[in-house]
Amino acid sequence: MRPFKFSTTVSSKGTIKIPFSKMLIGKNVEVTIIPKSNSKETDLSANDFVKKWNGFLQSNDNDANKYDYLANKYS
Helix, strand or coil: CCCCCCCCCCCCCCCCCCCCCHHHCCCCCCCCCCCCCCCCCCCCCHHHHHHHHCCCCCCCCHHHHHHHHHHHHCC
């Protein structure tokens, strides 16, 4: 049986409602509850993305590093 994923809210009485599915009637199921955080990630603009990740994998001498890597690999 394929898994189902959906979002819902736990009521003040502690109950949850799941969407109706004929495939689940009479079946044993496993329920995992993962609380979601209330804060939503904001979409980064292209400029914000560049500012955030600028220099993350920066190397001062990329060409020399590539040459050394290839020379070692194929020697």
